[in-house]
Each structure stands twice: as structure tokens, then as C-alpha cells.
Amino acid sequence: MTEKEIISLKRRALEHYFRKLNSPQREAVFAVHGPVLVLAGAGSGKTTAIINRIAGMIYFGSAYEKADGNLFPDDQQYLTDYINGSAPEDMGRLRDILAVYPIRPWNILAITFTNKAAGEMKARLTAMLGESEAADVHAATFHSTCVHILRRSISNLGYSNDFTIYDSDDSKRLMKSCISDMNISDKKFPPSAVLNEISSAKDKLISPKELMADSQNDYRKLTIAKLYAEYQSRLKRSNALDFDDLIYLTVRLFEQFPEELEYCQNRYRYILVDEYQDTSVSQFRLIQLLSGRYMNLCVVGDDDQSIYRFRGATIENILSFEHTFPNSRVIRLEQNYRSTQTILDAANGVISHNAGRKEKKLWTDAGAGDKITWYKAADEISEAEYVAKTIVDLVSHGASYRDFAILYRMNAQSNSLERMFIRNNIPYRIYGGIRFYERKEIKDILAYLSVINNPSDSLRFHRIVNEPKRGIGESTVTLIDNISNDLRMSPLDVMRQAESFPVLAKRMAKLKEFSSIMDMLTEKADELPFDQFLDLLLEKTGYKEMLEAQGDEGLTRLENIEELKSSMIEYENESEDPSLSGFLEEVALFTDVDKYEPEQDVVLMMTMHAAKGLEFEQVFLVGFEENVFPGNRAIHSINPSDIEEERRLAYVAITRAKHRLFITSADRRMLFGSTMCNSRSRFLAEINCELIDKQGVSYEPQKQNIGTGSAVLSSLEQQLRQQTAKSQTSTPKIFSPGDKVTHNIFGEGVVLSVSKMANDSLIEVAFDKVGTKKLMANFAKIRKL
DNA sequence: TGTGCACCTGTTTTT
């Protein structure tokens, strides 16, 4: 057999092994070396391609690219039989025969943006490769990858490796104190605005000095640069890093310490980046540095799905990949496995109005499917009514609640929908929104743990020193702060030695009391298991007592803390080497406790942004009106690319739907306390009208007489109104707090509160299974037990 | 030092 024949046979065997993939997907799997750009349209089996690629690298190495010696006749025979299906798939033997320099799993780095994506990748790798090989692949987010690197080497930059990670709330507090201490007006320089600018500077790898140099004649910029410098020095003093620092400092580390970079380059020889269209300048630089030695870089993304420019993503990274990495291969995945052709045509129609994109056209062989329904409602109430009615109707015809998702542009839009869903007893869940670790009580407890773990963390010290109230007020804390800054000792040390500082004499007893509690806790932190330690902390700090005095709300908060405790226990059980700092790190980077549980049979509501990466049988896109979507900010922006970003968002939203797509607009909408009239969204006009089935009010908007409410209603709407009226006259039900009740969807629960409304009452019920819900007593399918 | 009320201001968000 010639070498040519060997490689051709082996290639056919490999192609047979990956026969479930389509041909561009296989191309992505086999292109192991060199720079590769995979342009993966929505629903094109991107993750499948990535997983198979990693598996292929580990199983077969460069078998597709290089021949390696001769083939024994019986191996040759086996391959031939395997290809034509007459021999069984013997993985061990296939690997033996085919593999050429198989890649070791720990040499592979797969970077994602969210923990969810990283978790999914891990899970799918485990399913394909098995536990042991999958565990060695480093699949993680940008941020946790950087933490990993920095924990090892950050001492080069003058931080210690037990650094604390600040979240955006911590950053904001720190910035507030910088602003007030530097006597700068927080009216002219709102902390969040300053932080945004600093964050975007860090994203662009601009240091405080560089920003300063760049803004000599601009007072505003100069002030921000000064604040940046101050903020950064305070972070360092607290041995803390904010989210942007994780990337920024890793890049600096690599640039200043080539040996550190080299170590990582050798460790991560094969790099894969998911959602590449969302990378920022600093993330790009990080990738460029890491892949600089071996150039085995595969990036996967879709420029049409870039919707995070507002937080630093530069679409140019993906648009200029081929230019930045010469000799790169570009692979397009355009076959869509998710949606009907109608939905894809709509998406293609919208996105084709954007300039400056890589031309792609999604297609499917799934068939045309149903038309898209456009419903024009009178106002946001009847819009919500339409959505609710349609879902009830489809569910009664065999659909499940979990088939539906409602996507909106702004969180504020969920209100009317929620109310209507509660009325109609449609179980729903808002995905995204308030996050568990952002709750005050959780942040307080975590602050206690942080201070115990890292006493120099003065920001978190501030948070807890007088929480619960223990008579250590603002002025005392300022004194402690000054001393601690002047003498370079931790605030807690200052308290411990309060007697040495005459200014603190008056408050000495209270200060000593607090510091001794913290000392005791610090001592016990290593001895006790997490749950017992947390109980002790709650007890000794008086936090528990404080919550218990707060009644119902305090009880909910205590329950949340219990939840935190269970996640600590979970961490303790699952981690090989559990430690307080390890737990805090996990919490800092893994913000999602409100997990998405697809098993639950509920309708999901979320913003269009939050829907990225998800898919649903039937999707409602609500609020398709000018000034809502696209939003007024984008419409009035001087920069036309803002509209393009909205359009990409529309593209993302449309392509979430597998089978059916409903789009709604309202003639009148109450938003932020005032009513406005908007014409239908321009994105609607960008969809070929033959794909759309129009429903709802058939008159043109009567902008001049808002509020007459006498608009001609469609028959559907009249039906709805009648139904609502009917159910309103059913016998009123009376509940009082403490009543045990049962609901035919939510199960059993206890009434928390009752408030009278017009001719009904709003009751709040704590259900055993689904948590607290607000229900209308007369509408809800609920009865006393 | 702690509390209550008036005022104000509103995209999208992961880490």
C-alpha cells in the first residue's frame, strides 16, 4: 500500500466514524492544526461540531492530515469492513489503527463565556469521551481560566494568590468611596458611569497612566483617569480583583513575564473559543498570546449573533480573523437543524439588512412549516391577553407549557404578561432577572466569610462592620479606615488594638467586642464543617437574631441563607480539597443558582438577550414596536451600528423558535408610567409579508384620541373580554393569612397575605414546591384545605 | 446614629 492509499483509507474510516455530522462539520473536526474560523449560524449544530472535534483530537490526533507508517493487512481489512458496515465499531482497535500523535486531553483548552456553556460542554464531553478523559480537558469560562492562571502566578504582579474577586456591586461601592474621598461630585461623575468607562478601558487594555496621558486637556476624562488610578490602587491594597482585572492582569502577566506565558502555551497547545463574536479586545489579546507559540486556535462564532457590543464585545475580532491569523481556514455551518424554513427565511430577511457582515444563508431540509403569526393588539394588556389565550388554547390541544417562551426587549415588559398569566393560571417562570448571590443577606454573609478569609478586604469589612447594627457608625469607621490606610494594617487589626489609638477610646468596648467575635470565627473556620461554621457565624454575629426580629421578610432571608448553606455543603462534598477561599471563588464566578430546569412544565419568560443559546418549540416575540424594539436609544443614536445591533438581536430572537413564531405589537403601551403610541417595528417590515399571517385589530392606530378605549375589537379579543368578565362574576372566595390551600398546578401552600382589590383580592401564597406566588383569589384555581 | 419620606429615574448583562 502506498502512503497515499493508506491515508485515503484512513480518511474514509474517519469520515465513517463521524458519519452523523454533515460535511462542513466534519471539516471542522478534521482541521486540528493551525488557525480555524468556524462561522456557525444559529442552530447549525455548533456544539456538536465542537464536541466531536475535541473527541477526534483525543482519539485520532492528526490522523486525517498525516499518514504514520504502514498498515497491517488485517487492520486494513478491518477498516474496509468497518467502512462498508460489515465490521462492528471497536473503539479500541480504531484508535490503535488510526491515531497519529493523539492529543492529550490536558493540552486542550476550551473557552466559553458563561458557566452554563462550560457546564454543558463538560457534560457532553463526559458523555462522549467518558469521565476520565473528559475531566482532563480544560473547559471553562474566560474568567475562571484566568483565575486559574492568576492563582498560580499573580505574585509576580504584587498581589497575593489568595486574592478576593469583587463583583459589580463591590466595585460600585469601592468607586463610590473613591469619588467621595477625592471630593468629586457624584452628580457629575456617577459611580456606575465612571465604572463603565474604566471597564471599557480595561477591556481595551488601557492602563490608568495611559488613560491619563490620553486626556490632558479634557477635565472629564482626566477625572476619570484619576479615579481609575485610585480605584486600582485601592483594589490592590485590598488584595482584590474586579471581573475586568481577571482578564487584564492575566494579559499583563503574560506580557511582562514571558516564562509564565511560555508555561501556559505549552500547557494549552490546542485552544478553542466558543461565541467568538462576543470577545473583547483584552480577551482577543489573551487568546492571541496563548495561541502564539503553536497557533492551534479554533474559534467558533456567528457575527450575526453579536449582541453584546454594549459591554465591550468587538465584532471586528471575528470579521478580521482571517486577516489577523494568516493561512487560516474558514468553515461555514449553514445548515440549520432547529427551525422551519419559514422561520429561517424571516431571520435571513431581517439580518440581510445589515451591512458589514459575513454573508451566510441558513437553510434547512425540515420543510416550510406554519406561517408566522403577527398579532396587532390595542395595548399591552390585550397583547398579554392574546399571548395567554393562545397558550391556553394550544395547551388544550395537546401542547405543554414548557414548549413556550416569551421574549421581550426589556425586563419591564414582563409585568403585564405576568399579571395576565397569574389570572389565567398559566404556570410561568422568569429566567434571568434577580440573581441569588445578589440578595443583600447573601452578600452580607459572603462578606463575613470574605473578611475571615482575607482580612485586608476593607470593602467587605465596611459592609459588615455595622450589620447588624452594633453601634459602630460612619464616623468611627472613617477613623478606623484612616488609621488602617496610614499604618498599612487591616481594619480588623486596628480594632483589635483599639487601645493604642486615643481617637477610638470612646468606642473601644464595641470595637473590641466585634474584633474578638471575628477572631473567634477565624479560628473556628478551619476546624468546623461549613454548615456548623455558618450556624456559629449567624449566632455570634447577631445576624440571625436581627432577621428573626424582622418577621416574614426576615424569615425568607433566613431561608435564603439556608440555601446558601446547602450550596456550601454541596461544594464541600464535591470538591477534592474544600476550603473557604475555594468556595468564595466558586461563588464569585458562578452566579447562577436560579438554574434553568427544563423538566419543569412552565412557560418561560425572558429578555431576548437571555434567550441566546436556547431554543423553544413555540416563541412569542412581544413589543415589536418602534422605540421598544428597536429601542429609542438605538433609534436616536448617531451611530447607525446601534440599529444593526438591535437587528442582530431580532435575528437571535427569531431563530430561537423551532416550529412556531408569534410576533405581537401594541398600538398603545404604558411604559414607565406614561402611555405612548408607536408604529410597528421596522424589523417586521423586513420579513417577507408572504411569511406572515396577520391577526388582531384591523384599524390604523388612532393616535389622537388615546384613552377613549372604544376601539373596534377583533372577534378574538371580544371573546377574551367576555371570558374574563364571566370568570369575574364567579363566587368570591375569602382567604386569610395562615390558611392552608391547594392549587391545581402549584400544589399545596400557606397563605401569607391578603390584600383587597376592586372586587377581588390579591393573595400571596407560599407553596411548598414552587415558592411564593401572588394570585387573584377569584381567578386562581385554588381552594382551602 | 438611625429612620422615614420625597424625589428621581429609568435598555440589553456575564463574569
Place this chain on the structure above:
DNA sequence: CAGGTGCACA
């Protein structure tokens, strides 16, 4: 409309 913030007062 609703939640967060800041300021005045106890």
C-alpha cells in the same frame, strides 16, 4: 408604575 437614593429630622 416602582424601586432605589439622598436628605432632613429625631
